[in-house]
Amino acid sequence: MTDKPVTLAAIVGAHGVTGEVRLKLFGQGPDSLKAYKGFDAGNRRLTLKTIRPGPSGAVARFAEIGGRTDAEGLRGTALTVPRSALPPLAEGEFYHIDLMDLPCVSDAGEALGHVAAVENFGAGDILEIQRPSIEGKPGKRFMVPIHAAQIGEDQAVIDSAFVD
Known part of the structure; x- marks a missing residue:
């Protein structure tokens, strides 16, 4: 097993004016991201505060994003975690x-x-x-x-x- 970064979501844009972001999800839905306290986002770390289902994915709020301008600046950013942070799988299942x-x-x-x-x-x-x-x-x-x-x-x- 490697400890390569695994992309769980990507920021696709801002949502509203308070700093929420729209996410494209690559996993089992918004609730699956709640298991992680934070995500590597390029050269910074983002701490998840809230997440809910949204149009074509999810809408999330991160502690480090203060407004729409900050959120828009993160468009296209992948949210990753180390492979070792993922839950174990049953026999015959693979990431x-x-x-x-x-x-x-x-x-x-x-x-x-x-x-x-x-x-x-x-x-x-x-x-x-x-x-x-x-x-x-x-x-x-x-x-x-x-x-x-x-x-x-x-x-x-x-x-x-x-x-x-």
Whole structure:
């Protein structure tokens, strides 16, 4: 497990004139952010005071944001926590951050590359695999449904029927 920063939300704009911000959420909803006292926000730390559901995400108030101008200045800022701050998962569950850069091999033993992205287009998680570079050119990418992979701590084994 790495302790990379995990983005839980991003500030998408100001809400009102008192310093509240609109958030785009990348987790389980506004209540999931209440478990964290503060967030790393670029080169500063923000302390959550309140959060509630809002249009297309949430509306939050942070102790360090005093007015609309401050809030507008944070547009586009990612709110992160260290990976170690996230709650433990049940067997067979993974945070996307844990899958990034995970080496991949086929079930026939072929080295395939590494996980470059985890996508979800509505029908379940999909792993995007980056093939190794060849002669300085990036290898091509291909996608496989996560159910076609056996995820281990040190590698993902991909069902050969899904290898491109």
